[in-house]
Amino acid sequence: MKLGVFTVLFSDKNLDEMLDHVASKGIEAVELGTGGFPGDAHCKVDELLADEQKQKEFMEKIESRGLIVSALSCHGNPLHPQKRIAEKADTLFDKTVELAGKLGIPVVNTFSGCPGDHEDAKYPNWPVAPWPTEFQEILKWQWEEKIIPxxxxxxxxxxxxQVxxxxxxxxxxxxHTPATLLRLREACGPAIGANLDPSHMWWQGIDPVESIKILGRENAIHHFHAKDTVIDQPNVNRNGITDMTSYDDMQNRAWYFRTVGFGHDAKVWADxxxxxxxxxxxxxxxIEHEDGLMSIDEGFTKAVNTLQPVMVKESVGDMWWA
Structure with missing residues (x-):
């Protein structure tokens, strides 16, 4: 296994500066944004697609520092009911897949998107309750008419x-759950898998270790993010897990993101x-850093220091004891 970083946190640095910095910390892989929510500070998809020499130079910069690219990421909502938003995300996804194929990068990360509740909707609708029954009807329409096709x-x-x-x-x-991922994978094939982020499991009440088992049995984990979460139970009691309190009001939120090791200890990460x-x-x-209590460098460094000792680098080979 290799320890990597989602480089969006270093968007203030140019490509060379970012690569030098993460390599100096012992990072072995970079996940690069191509646009959408992550931005494209380190990977300009249109420029690279238009010029094979630039593609070669781009990969040489990365490989010369002993790094690989684990994934290209273009998180957006390609199912947004407003066509201009959906089409922008869709076009970016297609270009990102094409570039990943040309560069030999095996994974493209994104969101599934979320449609509206009918053809003329303006905003996404995320049904999370089976009753009143209108929510079930919306969910059925979304999956059959939008998500699966x-x-x-x-x-x-x-x-x-080959991506x-x-x-x-x-x-x-x-x-957003192992069950919904497997539903889509069953309908669309094994190219669909998870970019599994334990931080999003914790706040939904899902044990990340168990989610790894569920998805791992189906060979459905294509990439893995390292980000932590704190659950503030008194605020959960007040607000519930679908808390709409602003992310910057951490004292009053039911849960909030932390750097690795500051929500759950090293034993949990080792598990x-x-x-x-x-x-x-x-x-x-x-590593994905979205900790509102630490600077980028401090949070990133602490995540590296927590994860390096628990990473499994070597396969066992023959079981000499049995």
Missing amino acids: YWKEKAACAEKH KIGLELHGGFSV MISMLRLYGYDYVVS
């Missing part, structure tokens, strides 16, 4: 470019790393 087409496109799709399980989007290996994941653990 869209991702079936995109899965075929990704397979053509896997890592959908981040994230609240507010149609694919997740071990479970990933048990179920055949031998790829990148990509």
